[in-house]
Amino acid sequence: xxxxxxxxxxxxxxxxxxxxxxxxxxxxxxxxxxxxxxxxxxxxxxxxxxxxxxxxxxxxxxxxxxxxxxxxxxxxxxxxxxxxxxxxxxxxxxxxxxxxxxxxxxxxxxxxxxxxxxxxxxxxxxxxxxxxxxxxxxxxxxxxxxxxxxxxxxxxxxxxxxxxxxxxxxxxxxxxxxxxxxxxxxxxxxxxxxxxxxxxxxxxxx
Amino acid sequence: xxxxxxxxxxxxxxxxxxxxxxxxxxxxxxxxxxxxxxxxxxxxxxxxxxxxxxxxxxxxxxxxxxxxxxxxxxxxxxxxxxxxxxxxxxxxxxxxxxxxxxxxxxxxxxxxxxxxxxxxxxxxxxxxxxxxxxxxxxxxxxxxxxxxxxxxxxxxxxxxxxxxxxxxxxxxxxxxxxxxxxxxxxxxxxxxxxxxxxxxxxxxxx
Numbered sequence: 001x002x003x004x005x006x007x008x009x010x011x012x013x014x015x016x017x018x019x020x021x022x023x024x025x026x027x028x029x030x031x032x033x034x035x036x037x038x039x040x041x042x043x044x045x046x047x048x049x050x051x052x053x054x055x056x057x058x059x060x061x062x063x064x065x066x067x068x069x070x071x072x073x074x075x076x077x078x079x080x081x082x083x084x085x086x087x088x089x090x091x092x093x094x095x096x097x098x099x100x101x102x103x104x105x106x107x108x109x110x111x112x113x114x115x116x117x118x119x120x121x122x123x124x125x126x127x128x129x130x131x132x133x134x135x136x137x138x139x140x141x142x143x144x145x146x147x148x149x150x151x152x153x154x155x156x157x158x159x160x161x162x163x164x165x166x167x168x169x170x171x172x173x174x175x176x177x178x179x180x181x182x183x184x185x186x187x188x189x190x191x192x193x194x195x196x197x198x199x200x201x202x203x204x205x206x
Numbered sequence: 207x208x209x210x211x212x213x214x215x216x217x218x219x220x221x222x223x224x225x226x227x228x229x230x231x232x233x234x235x236x237x238x239x240x241x242x243x244x245x246x247x248x249x250x251x252x253x254x255x256x257x258x259x260x261x262x263x264x265x266x267x268x269x270x271x272x273x274x275x276x277x278x279x280x281x282x283x284x285x286x287x288x289x290x291x292x293x294x295x296x297x298x299x300x301x302x303x304x305x306x307x308x309x310x311x312x313x314x315x316x317x318x319x320x321x322x323x324x325x326x327x328x329x330x331x332x333x334x335x336x337x338x339x340x341x342x343x344x345x346x347x348x349x350x351x352x353x354x355x356x357x358x359x360x361x362x363x364x365x366x367x368x369x370x371x372x373x374x375x376x377x378x379x380x381x382x383x384x385x386x387x388x389x390x391x392x393x394x395x396x397x398x399x400x401x402x403x404x405x406x407x408x409x410x411x412x
Contacts, residue, residue, distance in 0.1 A: 011406055014406075078405045079411060093306055096303075101299070104400075174407075180225070188410050192400065195313040199314060201394040202378065205378060
C-alpha cells in the first residue's frame with residue numbers, strides 16, 4: 001500500500017479528501033462522487049479519480065464512492081488508522097495554541113508533551129499539559145518511541161532542536177519556525193510559515 | 207511580470223527561495239548559486255534554475271546570483287515590494303498568536319486589526335490591538351481597501367465569514383479553519399491545517 005513512487009503532491013491531497021469525506025459522514029451522508037468532492041474542494045473530478053486510482057478501486061462507475069469505506073481506506077493508506085504520539089517543542093504563542101488545539105485527537109494524533117528551554121516557562125500549565133524542560137525531550141522520545149514532533153521555537157534554534165529530535169528518533173517534523181531545515185533523507189518535514197502562504201497569494205493580487 | 211500561466215506550484219516555491227536569500231543577506235553574504243540554495247532547501251539546483259528562468263535572467267553562468275538583486279526581483283514578482291494591510295478574523299488562540307507574531311512586518315504584511323463576534327472578546331487587548339466586533343469588519347475592509355485576511359474562526363463559521371470578507375473586497379484568505387472554502391475564481395485561498403500536514407507525513411512512517 002505504501003508505494004514510495006506515488007508523487008508526494010498526490011499524498012498531500014489525500015488528507016484533504018479525507019477531511020471532506022469525514023465532514024460528509026458527520027452530515028449523515030453515505031455516498032458521494034468525484035464531482036461532488038471536486039466541487040467542495042476546487043479540484044477537478046478527473047484529478048480526484050486519478051489520485052485515488054493509484055491506491056485501488058474505490059468507487060463503481062455510476063454509483064460513486066461509499067463515504068465510510070473510502071474514509072477508512074484513506075485512514076489506512078495515511079497510517080492514521082492508529083494514533084501517533086506527538087511532542088511540541090516551544091511553549092510560546094504558537095506552541096501553546098497547538099497544545100490546546102482540539103483538532104488533533106480525532107485525526108490520528110495525541111499530543112503527549114510540550115517542552116521549552118526557558119526556565120520561566122518550564123512548569124507552567126498550558127491546557128492539560130505542564131511545560132517540561134527541553135533537556136528531557138530526548139529521553140521522552142526514546143522511552144515512548146515518538147516519531148512525530150511539532151517545532152515552534154525561534155528560527156535561530158530550529159535547526160539545533162530539529163537535529164536533536166532526529167537523533168532521538170523523530171521521523172516527521174511539522175516546522176513552524178520560518179527557516180528551512182537540513183534533515184536526513186528518511187525524515188519528513190512540513191513547513192507552516194504564514195508569511196510564505198501570504199506571499200504566494202499576493203503574486204496574484206494587483 | 208505577472209504571467210498567469212506560470213504554475214502555482216512554481217509561485218509557491220518563490221517565497222521559500224526569498225526567505226533563504228534574505229537569511230543569506232542577514233548573514234552578510236552577497237553572492238549565491240542554485241547549488242547552494244538547493245542544498246539549503248532540499249530542492250534540486252536544476253529545479254531552482256528552471257523556476258527562476260521563467261521570470262528572467264537573474265544569474266550569470268559561473269558567477270551565480272547576486273543575492274540582493276535576486277531578492278529585490280522576487281519581492282517585485284511576488285508584489286511584496288509594498289506592504290499589504292491584513293485583517294485577522296477570530297481572536298482565539300490562533301488569531302491571538304497571529305496578532306502578536308512579529309514575522310509579518312518585514313515580509314510585506316501589516317496586521318491592521320483583529321475581529322471576533324464573541325462579545326466577551328470584543329474590547330480585549332491582544333498584543334498591540336483591541337479586538338473589534340466582526341460586525342464592523344466589512345466597513346473597515348472597504349474603507350481601507352484591504353485585500354488580505356487571515357481566518358481563524360471555528361470550522362462551522364468559516365464559510366459564512368469568508369463569504370462576507372469576499373463580498374467586502376478581500377481577494378486572498380489564509381484559512382486556519384479546518385474546512386475547504388468555496389470562493390469565486392478570482393479569490394485565492396491558502397490552507398493551514400496542522401493535522402493535514404501531519405497526515406501527509408505519517409504516510410511515510412511505519
